[in-house]
Amino acid sequence: MILDLFRLNGKVAVITGANTGLGQGFCVAFAEAGATVIGIARRSCAETAAKVEAVGGTFFEVLTDLSAPDASKTVANACKKLTGRVDILVNNAGIIHREDAVNVTEASWDLVTNLNEKLVFFLSQAMTNEFFIPQGGGKIINIASMLSFQGGIRVPSYTASKSAVMGLTKALANEWASLNINVNAIAPGYMATNNTTALRQDSDRNDAILCRIPAGRWGTSNDLMGAAVFLASDASSYVNGFTLAVDGGWLAR
Numbered sequence: 001m002i003l004d005l006f007r008l009n010g011k012v013a014v015i016t017g018a019n020t021g022l023g024q025g026f027c028v029a030f031a032e033a034g035a036t037v038i039g040i041a042r043r044s045c046a047e048t049a050a051k052v053e054a055v056g057g058t059f060f061e062v063l064t065d066l067s068a069p070d071a072s073k074t075v076a077n078a079c080k081k082l083t084g085r086v087d088i089l090v091n092n093a094g095i096i097h098r099e100d101a102v103n104v105t106e107a108s109w110d111l112v113t114n115l116n117e118k119l120v121f122f123l124s125q126a127m128t129n130e131f132f133i134p135q136g137g138g139k140i141i142n143i144a145s146m147l148s149f150q151g152g153i154r155v156p157s158y159t160a161s162k163s164a165v166m167g168l169t170k171a172l173a174n175e176w177a178s179l180n181i182n183v184n185a186i187a188p189g190y191m192a193t194n195n196t197t198a199l200r201q202d203s204d205r206n207d208a209i210l211c212r213i214p215a216g217r218w219g220t221s222n223d224l225m226g227a228a229v230f231l232a233s234d235a236s237s238y239v240n241g242f243t244l245a246v247d248g249g250w251l252a253r
């Protein structure tokens with residue numbers, strides 16, 4: 001009985017940044033839980049499609065640059081044509097620019113914050129207007145960060161954007177909880193993906209990070225699957241505006 005609450009059969013999940021990393025893991029997790037998956041990416045999602053199909057799922061790909069103007073409308077229109085409904089949105093696509101604060105340019109700042117912060121708001125708004133309100137509910141999962149809680153080192157635009165993601169998660173939950181729309185976030189700890197290649201290749205930073213993680217290892221996309229399915233499912237119907245850290249204990253220290 002209780003496990004039935006976690007099932008996503010008949011649901012359609014949209015995941016941005018679906019071609020690799022954490023986004024790819026979310027696609028596989030939702031497919032395993034029974035959802036049809038629409039992956040949004042600027043590069044081929046062939047690898048993700050193969051993984052989803054290997055677990056018996058259905059995968060559609062929408063190729064678009066999410067930094068382009070009106071990207072949220074492009075995505076909503078594509079979903080309308082593909083499935084005609086969306087139940088779950090994961091705002092996962094994100095970028096990080098590592099540079100000293102004194103050197104950050106306005107162009108770099110805008111690139112990071114437009115994707116990591118502005119698109120999160122406008123894609124959530126588009127999905128809510130187009131699908132969640134007419135359908136009577138929906139689930140939004142934003143991908144936050146340890147830097148929603150902390151300052152980080154040499155990543156000021158990323159920290160600003162991920163802190164905004166945690167704030168937006170609360171702000172949108174306040175407006176939309178009564179519409180049966182759950183807005184929550186997952187804050188991954190330090191995960192082994194393209195996003196952290198530079199950190200893992202810097203042996204000093206790698207050692208410093210590993211020493212501080214109580215679990216003693218980098219996380220993987222598999223570590224986020226349970227939290228994602230929970231927040232996408234009826235099991236979390238009364239969870240609103242919360243950012244769930246999945247971090248091997250990083251924030252506990």
Ligand code: NAP
Pocket residue numbers: 016017018019020021022023040041042043064065066067068091092093094095115143144145146187188189190191192193194195196
């Ligand atoms: P990743 O492997 O670099 O994945 C980022 C995804 O975003 C990729 O699919 C990337 O596509 C996509 N993307 C970037 N710019 C885009 C654009 N303009 N249009 C369309 N797609 C775009 O890193 P990840 O670790 O899986 O990151 C996923 C999310 O988790 C991000 O929001 C990140 O900030 C967050 N996060 C990661 C960690 C970590 O330790 N890895 C920790 C906390 C939070 P391309 O492959 O084409 O670049």
